[in-house]
């Protein structure tokens with residue numbers, strides 16, 4: 001398995017405050033990582049740090065062998081990071097179609113995979129196809145999340161970062177998004193890191209799992225180890241909860 005992402009002794013935070021301490025992890029090409037932990041343990045900070053949106057205090061990040069830690073955020077996007085932050089950064093004053101075409105990088109795709117285009121995004125999310133001419137403000141929360149994922153896909157990333165993509169969505173939309181995420185990752189082989197508060201659904205489609213507590217890695221294994229051992233999962237998240 002070729003290593004896609006290599007994180008070494010990463011520490012980062014906001015201003016002088018250090019939130020992440022000595023984080024090391026790696027992810028293979030085509031693998032999905034479930035990033036777990038109770039509230040406030042640093043999951044979002046880690047995603048933001050990979051995307052270049054925090055203050056890095058130490059350590060290194062490599063994507064496909066290329067050093068990311070020296071690059072500003074927009075150059076990390078060009079290097080292959082597709083970031084879907086918690087706040088779903090879509091352009092609300094543009095239509096669905098404009099949101100997708102504004103950021104599209106049509107010429108780029110990796111390892112012979114099929115390039116993502118707005119048309120492919122519509123095929124993945126038929127609800128968006130019906131809303132092509134709607135403004136971002138006219139979309140439901142679920143549709144906004146689909147559009148946020150679609151915007152990251154048309155950048156044709158090497159690594160997709162999904163921060164709580166299911167948060168606050170109706171069960172039927174959660175099912176649709178989970179199916180789409182499984183298709184993108186499991187079937188199409190796009191590498192991803194997914195932060196989620198409800199771990200079972202994400203562990204089912206992930207290869208690897210990492211649990212954070214107090215900004216440190218307290219568990220790293222294959223996803224099945226945690227999925228098949230709910231007591232271990234509870235104790236990892238439960239221990240964190242008591243602290």
Ligand SMILES: Nc1ncnc2c1ncn2[C@@H]1O[C@H](COP(=O)(O)OP(=O)(O)OP(=O)(O)O)[C@@H](O)[C@H]1O
Nearest residue numbers: 014017019037038039040041042043044045046197
């Ligand atoms: N912009 C910020 N400035 C300063 N501190 C912050 C900022 N954002 C988060 N923090 C702090 O960093 C720590 C980790 O927060 P983070 O949001 O990364 O955790 P999380 O595991 O993603 O939690 P959640 O599940 O609630 O999103 C917390 O102590 C939080 O207060």
